[in-house]
Amino acid sequence: MTSAPTAATRPLATVEQDPRWARIVARDRNADGQFWYSVLTTGVYCRPSCPSRRCNPANVTLHATLAEARATGCRPCRRCHPDEVAAHPVHPAIATACRLIETAEETPTLDEIATAVGLSAYHFHRLFKAATGITPKAYADAHRADRLRRDIGKSRTVTDAIQAAGYGSSNRFYDDATNPLGMTPSRYRAGGIRENLRVATGASALGTVLVATSDKGIAAILIGDDADALRRDLRNRFPKAQLIDGDADHARRIATVIAFVEAPQIGLDLPLDIRGTAFQQCVWQALRAIPPGSTANYTAIAQRIGAPRAVRAVAGACAANPLAVAVPCHRVIRTDGALSGYAWGTERKRSLLDRENGASRPPRPTTR
Numbered sequence: 001m002t003s004a005p006t007a008a009t010r011p012l013a014t015v016e017q018d019p020r021w022a023r024i025v026a027r028d029r030n031a032d033g034q035f036w037y038s039v040l041t042t043g044v045y046c047r048p049s050c051p052s053r054r055c056n057p058a059n060v061t062l063h064a065t066l067a068e069a070r071a072t073g074c075r076p077c078r079r080c081h082p083d084e085v086a087a088h089p090v091h092p093a094i095a096t097a098c099r100l101i102e103t104a105e106e107t108p109t110l111d112e113i114a115t116a117v118g119l120s121a122y123h124f125h126r127l128f129k130a131a132t133g134i135t136p137k138a139y140a141d142a143h144r145a146d147r148l149r150r151d152i153g154k155s156r157t158v159t160d161a162i163q164a165a166g167y168g169s170s171n172r173f174y175d176d177a178t179n180p181l182g183m184t185p186s187r188y189r190a191g192g193i194r195e196n197l198r199v200a201t202g203a204s205a206l207g208t209v210l211v212a213t214s215d216k217g218i219a220a221i222l223i224g225d226d227a228d229a230l231r232r233d234l235r236n237r238f239p240k241a242q243l244i245d246g247d248a249d250h251a252r253r254i255a256t257v258i259a260f261v262e263a264p265q266i267g268l269d270l271p272l273d274i275r276g277t278a279f280q281q282c283v284w285q286a287l288r289a290i291p292p293g294s295t296a297n298y299t300a301i302a303q304r305i306g307a308p309r310a311v312r313a314v315a316g317a318c319a320a321n322p323l324a325v326a327v328p329c330h331r332v333i334r335t336d337g338a339l340s341g342y343a344w345g346t347e348r349k350r351s352l353l354d355r356e357n358g359a360s361r362p363p364r365p366t367t368r
Helices: 012-016 019-025 066-071 092-103 110-117 121-132 136-151 158-167 170-175 185-189 227-237 248-262 278-288 298-304 311-320 346-357
Strands: 036-039 044-046 060-063 196-204 207-213 218-224 242-245
Touching: 012 060, 019 060, 036 066, 060 066, 092 110, 092 121, 092 136, 110 121, 110 136, 121 136, 136 278, 196 218, 196 227, 196 248, 207 227, 207 248, 218 227, 218 248, 227 242, 278 298, 278 311, 298 311
Parallel strands: 196 242
Antiparallel strands: 036 044, 036 060, 196 207, 207 218
C-alpha cells in the first residue's frame, strides 16, 4: 500500500494553481466523480463537495480516479462518503443516448450515437461508461436482448422477432457467440421447456443456500430457511426449465458459492448467467460496482444508471435479483441509512454488511 505524498514533495503552488482546487473551495457538487483529493494530516480522501472544514492546500493531493485516492492508504471521509457509487450527476447526453439506443430499429454505431449527442466518440464512450457502469455496446446488447425475450412469443416467426429486436438478420443473431437467450430462439419461444438447470443446496451461516446453474453459468443463488421453499422459488423464477440434481462438479461449485456467501469480500470466481431486462441489467451492473464494505442508496443507483426518477424501479430490480450476494443488492440501503427490505430477510442483509465491515453492528451508511 502506498503512502500519501508529503507536502515537501508537492509544492503549495501546485495545488493552489490547479483549477480543481477552486472547485474544492467552492464545494462544487458538479465536480463530484470527476476527481478526488486526499489530505495528509487527517489521513482521509474526499470528493470535491465535501462539507468538512477547508483543509490546507499544502496537505492536499489531487487524484484523477477513486482508485488513486484509495491507493494512498487514506480512509474514506465519513462526511462526504467518496466511495458512493453515484458521486457525480449524469450528463444529459447519456439520457439522450439511452433513449436513442432504445428507440432505434437497428443498433446505432458508436460514431452515430456520439454525433447525435454532439460529442466525440472517445469522450462519449468514456462518459457513458462512467455514468452507467457499462459500455454503449453492452447497453445496446442488453436492450436488444430484452426486446427479443419480450417479443419472441408474440411474433409470427422467430425470424420476425430477431429482426424486430434490431439484429438486422437472423444470421447476425446466430453468429453471435454470446446468445442472450441461453438457448436456441425456437426453444426459448416454446418456453425453454428443454433447458436444464442443475440444482443443489447446502448449509451456511446465513441459512440454506440453493445454487442453480445453466450451461452458461450460475443462474440463481437463493437463501432461506427451507430447501423445499427455495426450490419452489426457483421454479417460480424459471417455470419452464427442467430442474435436475447437480453432479460432482456442481457440488464443488456450491461449496465455492457458500464460502463466498459467508465471506463476500473474497469474491466469486465463477461464471454467472445473469438474466434480466435491459433496465435490470443496468441496475445489477451498478450494484456489482459497489465495493465490499460500502453501501449506496436507491436514489444514488437511479442517478448512476441515468434514470434519476426511477428510484422505485431500481428497488424493484433489486427485489427481482436472483443472484444473492453475487449481485450485491444487500449493499443498497435507504437514504436515511435504514436497511429497508431484502428478498432474503433484513437480518441476513444486516449480517452480510456486518461481515463485510468486520463489525458486530450495522455499518455506517456511505451515502447521504
